[in-house]
Structure formats: C-alpha cells, structure tokens
Amino acid sequence: MTEKLLQKINSPADLKKLPESQLPALCNELRRFIIDAVSDNPAHLGANLGAVEITVAVHYVFDTPDDKLIWDVGHQAYGHKILTGRRDRFGSNRKKDGISGFPKMDESEYDAFGVGHASTSISAALGMAEASQRAGNTTRHHIAVIGDGAMTGGMALEAMNNAGINHPNLLVILNDNGIAIDKNVGAIKDYLAGIATSPFYNRLKDKVWLMLGGGTKYGHNTRAIVKQVGNAVKGSILRRSNLFEAFNFRYFGPVDGNDVERLVKLLRDIKNIQGPKLLHIVTTKGKGLELAEREPVIYHAPPGKFDRLTGKLVSKSPCDGVQPPKYQVVFGRTMIELAEQNPKVLGITAAMPSGSSLDMLMNKMPDRAFDVGIAEQHAVTFAAGLATQGFVPFCVIYSTFLQRAYDQIIHDVALQKLNVVFCIDRAGVVGEDGATHQGAFDLASLRCIPNMTICAPMNEQELRNMMFTAQLNDQGPWAIRYPRGRGTMKQWKTPLQEIKSANGRRLSEGNDLAILSIGHIGNEAAKAVEMLHEEEVEAAHYDVRFLKPLDEKMLHEVFKKFKNIITVEDGAIAGGLGSAILEFMADHQYSATVVRLGIPDRFVEHGDRNQLIHEMGYDAQAIAAAARKITAAFSPHHH
Ligand SMILES: Cc1ncc(C[n+]2csc(CCOP(=O)(O)OP(=O)(O)O)c2C)c(N)n1
Numbered sequence: 001m002t003e004k005l006l007q008k009i010n011s012p013a014d015l016k017k018l019p020e021s022q023l024p025a026l027c028n029e030l031r032r033f034i035i036d037a038v039s040d041n042p043a044h045l046g047a048n049l050g051a052v053e054i055t056v057a058v059h060y061v062f063d064t065p066d067d068k069l070i071w072d073v074g075h076q077a078y079g080h081k082i083l084t085g086r087r088d089r090f091g092s093n094r095k096k097d098g099i100s101g102f103p104k105m106d107e108s109e110y111d112a113f114g115v116g117h118a119s120t121s122i123s124a125a126l127g128m129a130e131a132s133q134r135a136g137n138t139t140r141h142h143i144a145v146i147g148d149g150a151m152t153g154g155m156a157l158e159a160m161n162n163a164g165i166n167h168p169n170l171l172v173i174l175n176d177n178g179i180a181i182d183k184n185v186g187a188i189k190d191y192l193a194g195i196a197t198s199p200f201y202n203r204l205k206d207k208v209w210l211m212l213g214g215g216t217k218y219g220h221n222t223r224a225i226v227k228q229v230g231n232a233v234k235g236s237i238l239r240r241s242n243l244f245e246a247f248n249f250r251y252f253g254p255v256d257g258n259d260v261e262r263l264v265k266l267l268r269d270i271k272n273i274q275g276p277k278l279l280h281i282v283t284t285k286g287k288g289l290e291l292a293e294r295e296p297v298i299y300h301a302p303p304g305k306f307d308r309l310t311g312k313l314v315s316k317s318p319c320d321g322v323q324p325p326k327y328q329v330v331f332g333r334t335m336i337e338l339a340e341q342n343p344k345v346l347g348i349t350a351a352m353p354s355g356s357s358l359d360m361l362m363n364k365m366p367d368r369a370f371d372v373g374i375a376e377q378h379a380v381t382f383a384a385g386l387a388t389q390g391f392v393p394f395c396v397i398y399s400t401f402l403q404r405a406y407d408q409i410i411h412d413v414a415l416q417k418l419n420v421v422f423c424i425d426r427a428g429v430v431g432e433d434g435a436t437h438q439g440a441f442d443l444a445s446l447r448c449i450p451n452m453t454i455c456a457p458m459n460e461q462e463l464r465n466m467m468f469t470a471q472l473n474d475q476g477p478w479a480i481r482y483p484r485g486r487g488t489m490k491q492w493k494t495p496l497q498e499i500k501s502a503n504g505r506r507l508s509e510g511n512d513l514a515i516l517s518i519g520h521i522g523n524e525a526a527k528a529v530e531m532l533h534e535e536e537v538e539a540a541h542y543d544v545r546f547l548k549p550l551d552e553k554m555l556h557e558v559f560k561k562f563k564n565i566i567t568v569e570d571g572a573i574a575g576g577l578g579s580a581i582l583e584f585m586a587d588h589q590y591s592a593t594v595v596r597l598g599i600p601d602r603f604v605e606h607g608d609r610n611q612l613i614h615e616m617g618y619d620a621q622a623i624a625a626a627a628r629k630i631t632a633a634f635s636p637h638h639h
Pocket of ligand 1: 075076116117118146147149150151177179180181184285350351352
C-alpha cells in the first residue's frame, strides 16, 4: 500500500484538512507504517496498533498542542509521534540520538508530559487542568489516555479521587483492551469486562449514543442533550453502580475504540461537556496484525525483527546450552526450586510475570505466586504483611519501577526488619527504553536504608546462591540486583549453596592497582584485567558482591596494599559503590587515589546498552584505559 494520505501529514493541522470519510484509510496507513517500522527496528507494537484510531480521532477533534494530550506509560504513542512531525525520524526510534520510544517534553511541543512509568497521566492532566483554570483559560481541554492495566495503579485511582471534587476540563479516555503486558488482573479488570459485555450497559450506551448522535453537529443543543444524558445516567441505578460515576466523573461507554468515525463524533460531543469525564473505549491490542492480535503478550514488544506481512518473528538462536541464560530465567527457575524446598517461599510481581520470569512459578505452582497489577507500592507492603506471618516473599520488581515503592521499602519492610527478598531485575543500564527505564538508582537509594542487605551476582551461580541464602536469613530485607540480559554460564544449574553475607571475593591478584566491582559489570572488569595483563599492568580484581554490609576485612586488605583503586558499578556513582568505598577510606583514615566508574550524575538517554556503557566509561576498554591512566600517573615505569 502506498501511504498517500500519511505522506501529507506533518502536523495535526494537516490531519484536520482530511474529510472524515478518509480517516479510516489514514488509520490503515498509519497502522501499516508502524508495523513496517517496528518489524525492522524492535520496539513496542501491540498497544500502538490498538491506539491508532483514538490517536487520529483526538488529534482530529482537539487542538493539540494547545489542548493537552497526556499518554499513560507512552508505549502506545507512536501514532501520535508520527502525526506530530516525527514521521521522517521514526526510523531512529529508541536509537542513540534518535527519537525516544516514549513521549518526552523536550522532543516535541505535542508531548505534553514525559512518561514511561504507568498510571501518571490523570494526575498530570489534572495538574494542567488546574493550571489552566487558574490562568482563566476555560476552553483548553486536558486529555489523559490510559490503559486498563495502568488504571489498576494506585496513582490513577488517587487522581480520579482528587479530580472528582474539582471541576476541571478533564477527559480521561480509558483504553480498555483487557490486557496489560500479560493478562490484566484484579477486580477493576473484571468490572470493566462486566460493563463491556452487560446487555444492560449496552442498552444504555445505545440510548446515550443515539441522543448524542442527533443534531449535535452544529452544537446548538449539545448542552441540553448532554444534560439529558447525564440525567439519564444519574436517574438510573447505574449512578450507584458505575465505578467512575462514583468518582463524580461523567461516564461514557463502552464504545468500539477501533471505529475512528464514531470516535470523532463522540469526542466532538463530549468536548462540550464541562467537568471530569471518562470515555471508556474498547480496543483490540495488536489490531491489524493477526499474529499480534492472537499473541498479545509476545507482540506487546516483539523480542526481535519480524516479517512485516505475516508478523512471524525472524528466528532467534536457541538458548539452552548454546548461550548463557538470561538472569531473569535463572531467577524464574530458581524460584521453583526454592518454593519446592521451602513452603514459606512465595513470589510476587507487579504486572511483570513474563518480563521477570515469575510466570514460571505461576504456571508450576499457581498458589505460590501473585501478580498484584501495576502496583509496586502495594506489592512491597503486601510482601511485608506476609513476612510478619513468617512467609518469605520474593518481590521481583525492575529497578526502575521499584523507585515507586521507596517508602514502602523503608517504612513497611526495613524499619520493621521484615524478611522480604527484593529481586531487582533490569538493574543498571537497560538501553533502548531510555531515561525512564534505566536501572540507575537502586544501589544508591537502598544503601542508606538501615537493616538492608544489598548484593549483586556476577553470574548465574552467584544469583542462585544469593537467592538461596536470602531465603534462609532472618535479619531483615535482602536486595539482590541483576541486569537485563544474559549471564555468563551455559551450565548454570549449579547446586544451591549458602554464602556468607558481607563476603567479597578476590578474583585476581596484582600489585599495580585494585579494581573493585559489584555485580555483572564485574565481567567487564575481569576482561579489563586480562587486557592490562598483556600490557604488564597487574591489576588485582575484587568482586565486592555485597554493597551492604561491606566486607570490611577485605577492604582493609585492599587499602593497606594499594594506592590506586578503581571502583566499577552499573549504577549511579553518587551514593553507590564508589561512594561507599570513599566513605570507608575516610572513616579509616586511609589515603589512595580512587577513580569511580559508573553512571555519572545525569539521566541516561536511550541507545544500545554496550554503546552507552562504553561512552560512560565503564566497559572493559574504558576500565582498562582508566587503569592505564591511574598507574601511569603514579608509577613512572608504566605508561
Ligand atoms: C510503574 C510501572 N510498572 C510497570 C510498568 C511496565 N509496563 C509497561 S506497559 C504495562 C502494561 C500497561 O497495560 P495497559 O495500561 O493496559 O496498556 P496496554 O499495553 O494494554 O495498551 C506495564 C506493566 C510501567 N511502565 N510502569
């Protein structure tokens, strides 16, 4: 298909020039464009395809960027990016120096709010609506588009609760496809499924749409009609039973959210209604690509390139025994072993069963694992409650999303010295997802919390042993952080062994300098040590393993012997391992030259992980370069 219509659109103003009758064709072109782009440059897919019609309809009816359009999570906003002047740059999506995979305020004036984490859109839109009101602007619209998954997040419900007592020009569009990344969970999901299929609601809906449909084109009696609709809803028992009406929102729906012409009509009418409104649209995730519709979990973000017509993934190399496994898989399989051995062990995920591999335990022992929805805060305090009763919950949460639960970790878990195990996945730089998703802050932010044990494995065996040990411990919370991607051991299924807390390991000896690393990035340090050895620079390498408590005995040894020290961590330098080592040095009156490698004091944008780590100066080459520099400065026979 040639993209005749799409080619002409460089802004929503161009879009508005199209007659309504051409919008379905435009949607098809936009969908094709997204599929083609993502088939070649792996990225989010399913949510984008489902949101094509609502994207076109909102930009067609509202006056963005003056009207504020806020996407929740933002993984469904490709259509929005393409229609708002970024079509030609879309090939650079998620690549270094290219456009971001998420809306970003400094990328475009159409991106009203930066996103990446779920459930923020209603709060942000409400803030903007309040600001408009204060500025005396009563005509500006504020539109939050939020999925049924994101609607399960506490923040979304907090914002609904707050918006209902206010009277802002706020429209929440609930994009309900019945699925999050994995299947959506919880009572709200059941509720939404209930209204989407209830004949009672459908009857009401038809009546409402009929009323809205007639005579509204010229707007003269829209308000009256709308009032009637409102009264019809209010007058019925639905007022009491509709969740959103209970929040003082005007509820419209459910309606087919993949019917663009209908959406346009509806939005035109709803636009005239003041106050908080919620439009419930039902869409198909992966719409238009059959495989993506059938396999929404895989095609949420397909793991590689795929055929642009069939959607079939270009075959990937098999994993077992050929390449080392992903850390998440080792976590998933080890969870099953631990749960089989210890009846107190439970697993908890906040809406990431497949991403974390906790789905392995869920499938094998369904009564031993929980998906609590996109609710990291709740996940942590739920774990705390279980721990008070002697259970050993393993909370597996990505580093970036664990930020949400910081107070719960401090107040509900650490303060009460509860034995919750935090398995922190995607810790360190994750790459293409960019600044919203880098796992930069867990080491630094957890280190200052009393009672915490913090460790990081350098390989699969270490991860297994840390998990095994954490579950035996009764000294309060343990955090085990590991990166996205693969470990180093093809034969990873090693016997589970207890390890001593606060116990580092020396991996190589040398006299010129010491390299102290934590976690998987230590493998880069080990490579650097080999490179240096070829050049007759002898580096001792210590795998610190435990950021907290530190192995003080080992550190005394290091500082007594070495004047040149490099620390390496895949995390923010400020507050992390480098800081801990400097503090140790000061506390014990040692002096040495310490070079700290890791994530500098800035947000790390999207790009290839290896490239980013190289640029920030902590891959093997960069570590070796730092070692050459530090030794050349202090021992003249090396340069
Ligand atoms: C706080 C937080 N936790 C987890 C995620 C990971 N995540 C990204 S999209 C998504 C599912 C969103 O589901 P929904 O809102 O229904 O959108 P859909 O993809 O179905 O369109 C999740 C869990 C996130 N972005 N933010």
